[in-house]
Amino acid sequence: MGKIRAYYAMPHPPIIIPEVGRGKEKEIKETSDACFKVAEEVASIKPDTIIIVTPHGPLFNDAIAIFAEENIYGNLGKFSAEQVELNLDINVDLTEKIARYAEDEKILIAKITKNAAIQYKIKYEIDQGSLVPLYFINKKFSNYNIVHITYGMLPEMQLYKFGMCIKKAVEDSNINAVFIASGDLSHRLNKDGAYKYSPYGKKFDSEIISLLSNGDVLGVFNMDHTTVENAGECGLRSYYIMLGAMNGYDIKGNLLAYEGTFGVGYCVMKFSVKESNKDTYKNLLEEKGKRLIQKEGSVDPYVRLAAESLRHYLIYGDYMDIPSYSTDEMKKCKRGVFVSLKKKGRLRGCIGTIFPTTANVAKEIIRNAVKAGLHDPRFEVLREDELEELDYTVDVLTQPQKASKEELNPQKFGVIVRSGTRLGLLLPDIEGINSVEEQLDIALQKGDISSEENYTIEKFEVIRHR
Numbered sequence: 001m002g003k004i005r006a007y008y009a010m011p012h013p014p015i016i017i018p019e020v021g022r023g024k025e026k027e028i029k030e031t032s033d034a035c036f037k038v039a040e041e042v043a044s045i046k047p048d049t050i051i052i053v054t055p056h057g058p059l060f061n062d063a064i065a066i067f068a069e070e071n072i073y074g075n076l077g078k079f080s081a082e083q084v085e086l087n088l089d090i091n092v093d094l095t096e097k098i099a100r101y102a103e104d105e106k107i108l109i110a111k112i113t114k115n116a117a118i119q120y121k122i123k124y125e126i127d128q129g130s131l132v133p134l135y136f137i138n139k140k141f142s143n144y145n146i147v148h149i150t151y152g153m154l155p156e157m158q159l160y161k162f163g164m165c166i167k168k169a170v171e172d173s174n175i176n177a178v179f180i181a182s183g184d185l186s187h188r189l190n191k192d193g194a195y196k197y198s199p200y201g202k203k204f205d206s207e208i209i210s211l212l213s214n215g216d217v218l219g220v221f222n223m224d225h226t227t228v229e230n231a232g233e234c235g236l237r238s239y240y241i242m243l244g245a246m247n248g249y250d251i252k253g254n255l256l257a258y259e260g261t262f263g264v265g266y267c268v269m270k271f272s273v274k275e276s277n278k279d280t281y282k283n284l285l286e287e288k289g290k291r292l293i294q295k296e297g298s299v300d301p302y303v304r305l306a307a308e309s310l311r312h313y314l315i316y317g318d319y320m321d322i323p324s325y326s327t328d329e330m331k332k333c334k335r336g337v338f339v340s341l342k343k344k345g346r347l348r349g350c351i352g353t354i355f356p357t358t359a360n361v362a363k364e365i366i367r368n369a370v371k372a373g374l375h376d377p378r379f380e381v382l383r384e385d386e387l388e389e390l391d392y393t394v395d396v397l398t399q400p401q402k403a404s405k406e407e408l409n410p411q412k413f414g415v416i417v418r419s420g421t422r423l424g425l426l427l428p429d430i431e432g433i434n435s436v437e438e439q440l441d442i443a444l445q446k447g448d449i450s451s452e453e454n455y456t457i458e459k460f461e462v463i464r465h466r
Contacts, residue, residue: 001171001172001174002170002171002172002173002174002175002176002177003170003171003175003176003177004051004166004167004170004177004178004179004245005045005047005176005177005178006041006042006045006047006178006179006270006271007178007179007181007242007245007246007270007271007273008038008178008179008180008181008268008269008270008271009180009181009183009212009235009238009239009242009253009267009268009269009271010035010038010132010133010136010180010181010182010268011031011132011133011182011183011184011185011235011265011266011267011268012054012056012128012129012130012131012132012133012182012183012184013028013031013132013184013262013264013266014076014079014081014128014132015028015262016028016031016032016035016132016266017076017079017081017084017132017135019076019081019083019084020076020079020080020081020084027261027262028259028261028262028266030257030259031257031259031266031268032136033257034256034257034268035133035136035268036136036139036140037256037268038133038136038137038256038268038270039136039137039138039139039140039141040140041270042137042140042141042178043137043140043141045176045178046141046143046176047144047176047177047178048091048144048145048175048176048177049091049094049144049145049146049147049175049176049177049178050134050137050144050145050146050147050177050178050179050180051094051146051147051149051166051170051177051178051179051180051245052130052133052134052146052147052148052149052179052180052182053149053150053151053179053180053181053182053238053241053242054127054129054130054148054149054150054151054182054183054238055129055150055151055182055183055234055235055237055238056127056128056129056130056150056234057112057127057129057130057148057149057150058110058112058117058120058122058123058150059150059151059152059153060110060152060153061152061153062108062152062153062154062380063108063109063110063152063154064102064107064108064109064110064149064150064151064152064154064159064162065109065110065112065149065150065152066095066098066099066109066110066111066112066147066148066149066150067090067095067112067124067148068090068092068095068096068099068111068112068113069090069092069113069114069124070089070090070092071087071088071089071090072087072088072090072124072125072126072146072148073085073086073087073088073125073126074086074125074126074127074130074131075131076128076131078128079128084131084135086126086131086134086135086138088126088134088144088145088146089145089146090145090146090147090148091145091146091147091175093173094147094169094170094173094175094177095111095147097169097172097173098147098149098165098166098169099111100169101165101168101169102162102165105161105162105165107154107158107161107162107165108152108154110152112124126148127150129182129183129234130146130148130182132182133180133182134146134180147166149241151237151238151240151241153237155383155385155386155389156221156237156240157221157284157285157288157385158385159237159240159241159244160221160240160241160243160244160247160281160284161244161281162241162244163240163241163242163243163244163245163246163247164244164245164247164281165244166179166241166244166245167244167245167246167247167248179242179245181235181238181239181241181242182235182238183233183234183235183236183237183238183239184233184234184235184264184265184266184267185204185205185208185209185231185233185235185260185264185265185266185267186198186200186201186202186204186205186231186232186233186260186264186265187201187231187232187233187234187263187264187265188200188201188230188231188232188263189201189202189205189260189263189264189265190260190262190263192263193262193263193264194262194263194264195232195263195264196232197263198230198231198232200226200227200230200231201230201231201232201265202260203227203231204223204227204228204230204231204233205231205258205260205265205267207223207227208220208223208233208236208239208267209253209255209258209267209269211223212239212253212269212271213252213253213254213255213269214252214253215250215251215252215253215271217243217251217280217284218280218283218284218287220236220239220240220243221240221284221287222287225344225389229344229345233265235267243280244281246271246273247279247280247281248275248276248278248279248280249273249274249275249276250273250274250275250276250278251271251272251273252271252272253269253270253271254269254270254271254272255267255268255269256268256269256270288388291388300394300465300466301325301326301327301330302330302361302365302394302396302465303392303393303394303465303466304325305323305325305326305330305362305365305366305369305394306339306365306368306369306392306394307369307387307390307392308320308323309365309366309369309370310341310369310370310372310373310382310387310390311384311387313370313373313374314373314382314383314384314387315384319366319367319370320366322360322362322363322366326362329361330360330361330362330365331360331361331362332360333360333361334356334358334359334360334361334364335356335361335364335396335397335398336352336353336354336355336356336364336396336397337352337353337356337361337364337365337368337394337395337396337397338350338351338352338353338368338394338395338397338427338462339351339352339365339368339369339371339372339392339393339394339395340372340392340393340394340395341372341373341382341390341391341392342390342391342392342393343386343389343390343391344389348373348379348382348386348390349372349373349376349378349379349382350372350376351368351371351372351375351376352368352395352397353368354397354400354416354423354425354460361396365394369392391466392466393464393465393466394464394465395427395462395463395464395465396462396463396465397414397460397461397462398460398461398462398463399460400416400458400459400460401458401459401460402456402457402458403415403457403458403459404457405436405440405457407459408436408439408440408457408459409428409436410428410429410430410433410434410435410436410438410439411428411429412428412429412461413428413459413460413461414426414427414428414459414460414461414462415428415439415440415443415457415458415459415460416443416457416458416459416460417440417443417444417447417449417455417456417457417458418447418455418456418458419447419449419453419454419455419456422447422448422449423447424442424443424444424445424446424447424448424449425443425446425447426439426442426443426446427462428461428462429464440457
């Protein structure tokens with residue numbers, strides 16, 4: 001039975017390589033020394049295979065990329081150091097087994113061959129996220145092959161489950177493996193750094209190091225979204241996968257080095273694992289369910305209904321009945337309703353009705369929340385595992401009234417433009433729209449109406465529930 005013998009978090013700054021840094025690497029000597037310490041430990045383990053997860057290979061929104069040819073080459077030519085190169089064999093059997101187990105769990109895998117790379121217009125090469133950590137390994141040990149993985153922009157729980165698939169594939173093989181999660185922490189630590197400064201940078205680095213050191217997996221997955229979004233990091237998703245590969249263990253992290261000299265957090269950490277009866281994946285799912293129910297139960301009834309109706313439909317495949325907490329207005333009034341979904345601050349779906357199409361506002365919300373999640377043509381169909389990350393806005397429309405351009409106010413009034421059977425609508429108080437001209441231009445575009453045509457204008461107000 002195979003086993004992952006060791007787990008490491010490693011950074012990947014090209015400047016740490018002497019051929020690139022040309023002396024500047026000495027300013028992060030603690031990080032370099034720690035990377036060599038990892039290399040020495042790996043040499044003592046003598047793994048058959050190094051499994052490495054990187055942010056800088058082929059990155060897909062909906063899939064995890066795995067290189068699937070028999071070998072792979074890369075160098076640091078883009079950093080004027082072509083002589084720093086690696087040519088490695090890929091463990092194709094393990095790669096295929098990981099992909100197969102992941103696909104069984106409905107996790108989309110993109111197998112990158114040289115032909116597929118041409119088709120996707122990407123490079124088939126070892127990227128800096130892999131090459132930099134492996135540079136240190138190769139100084140001490142080189143008799144290994146690799147599994148090269150680029151994480152995708154999938155939901156956190158899918159990345160964790162993918163890590164579980166890696167562990168299962170190794171255990172079902174006769175493999176002696178090491179796992180490296182490549183990633184830098186915040187890129188926004190200093191005001192004079194190469195990236196835009198954010199006070200959340202130091203907060204993120206401090207919290208993630210503490211959580212990993214304590215083996216607090218639930219804490220890692222419960223990190224404040226605002227902190228994560230503003231940190232400008234590239235390592236967290238690698239860590240999600242690594243933690244999944246440690247599911248079933250008690251975990252402790254030993255911080256070997258942390259430096260932020262160049263405004264980017266470089267963390268080197270090794271992990272000790274101990275067999276445990278606990279199922280962290282199950283605990284994560286339970287916590288997620290509790291948070292979702294708590295979130296839905298603590299908000300405005302209009303928003304709560306939108307959230308519950310979408311969740312109900314994704315689970316049961318049909319529309320929910322009007323719940324008891326619906327107000328008299330929701331049950332007795334007939335109005336048009338727009339439901340907007342945002343995921344981590346970005347629009348994830350918006351569908352609405354200008355005029356009522358059902359018996360009351362409650363039913364209008366139930367229908368339009370489902371449509372916003374499943375039928376907005378601008379977005380992929382929403383998955384159940386995205387629900388916890390959503391924020392909802394429910395806009396109840398007043399009766400539209402004919403208006404002139406002079407009567408409009410984009411902060412107060414929404415606008416409807418009509419020309420024949422074509423119609424364009426824009427809600428009020430939309431971020432980035434500050435003038436009547438901007439509002440009308442966008443509404444006309446949405447209705448495929450030229451500004452040179454004759455068109456009518458109507459205005460309406462909304463009662464907004466967030």
